[in-house]
Amino acid sequence: MKLHPLVRHLAGAAALMGALAAPQAQAQSVAVTSIVEHPALDAVKDGVREALTQAGYTEAKGLKWQFQTAQGNTAIAAQIARKYVGDKPDVIVAIATPSAQAVVAATKTIPVVYSAVTDPVAAQLVPGWGPSGTNVTGVSDALALDKQIDLIKKIVPNAKKVGMVYNPGEANSVVVVKQMRELLPKVGLSLIEATAARTVDVGAAARSLVGKVDVIYTNTDNNVVSAYESLVKVGDSAKIPLIASDTDSVKRGAVAALGVNYHDLGVQTGGLVVRILKGEKPGAIASETSAKQELYVNLSAAKKQGVTLSDAVVKSAAQVIQ
Structure with missing residues (x-):
């Protein structure tokens, strides 16, 4: 049965409106890297994932999540950083100082959120503790x-x-x-x-x-x-x-x-990732620390x-x- 041209036009318009209204979750990707796997850093990774899930960012809804560890090797950390930059994710999460340094050295455009870095200023990830004005923000595990x-x-x-x-x-x-x-x-x-x-x-x-x-x-x-x-x-x-x-x-x-608590630190880090996925610029977000010890x-x-x-x-x- 042939549809009247007007009916076909309206059906096409409805489909287009539906596509525009649908969430574009499939376009969102988060790439996570850690210098090594041990309980504290694993807890950070799991906390980031939990914060994303709580905010509605899941693989079932189209989020692309990838994780790689450098197995304690800074050369591998640099390789992972270069691979991630080539993948062009929406946010790269870098856990621990060596991985964060590798990622920050590899890109000046893709948003980077570091975590479990004791002194991000000394590590030359950000110029100071305030908003960086760059593509980098994150959460420090600095202790008094x-x-x-x-x-x-x-x-x-x-x-x-x-x-x-x-x-x-x-x-x-x-x-x-x-x-x-x-x-x-x-x-x-x-x-x-x-x-x-x-x-x-x-x-x-x-x-x-x-x-x-x-x-x-x-x-x-x-x-x-x-x-x-x-x-x-x-x-x-x-x-x-x-x-x-x-x-x-x-x-x-x-x-x-x-x-x-490194799980809580991960959740806090994931909160920054969510803010960036929702449109905030990393350079406008000040670095944070955990107040809870x-x-x-x-x-x-x-x-x-x-x-x-x-x-x-x-x-x-x-x-x-x-």
Whole structure:
């Protein structure tokens, strides 16, 4: 049966209007990269995904999501960054400093949202903490180091020498070590450093501190966090308490950590991604930090590493691992 031309015209117009009214979700794509996979960074990734889902951005509705890890290798991080730039997603999410540096170096046009970067200014991701005026914004996991030092003194009151294992090639770790060198002597403590440029070096670096330090403090260094069990082995056998700034490390054998909740950090990061997908410019959005910090303690680790946690410390913990 032939349709009257007017009917065909109206039907075509209706179809066009329907297409225009339909959400253009299929055009939206988010590419996520992380320097390495470990519990804290995985929690960030999952938090980003959760924030997108809560805002209605799902693969079922046309969102294209991709994730790649650099397996701790900065050369691979650069390769992933170049691939993503070629893919031209709507937003690239870069988790941890090395991945963020690789992505920011690779594009000046595609919106970039960094996450779990301790000092984005020192890492040269943004010129300052305010709106960048560039294609970059994000969420830092920076911690107030005076509170970290207070925790060290609460856990090991008689400590004089604090050991740190870190990767000298990771900008966020270098910043923290520099600040600790300045802050510790002000409260009668000194810093003993041991470098681990690769994850396989972490155990040996920790062993080099045995007999030289009273406590080992670790920041959110990705090499160290990835190989935390090798640090725990040394802490347990040498009776050296381990204090971390990554709360997931407490479940893996640190005595205590005062840190951000990385899942919440991911949700916060995802909130920025949603704002950009809805049309905001990344350069108009100031970098953020997490205001929420939680204390985790591990009673079993404390016993193995030769310290007794005070009732006040245990009661103030958000999570106590037996």
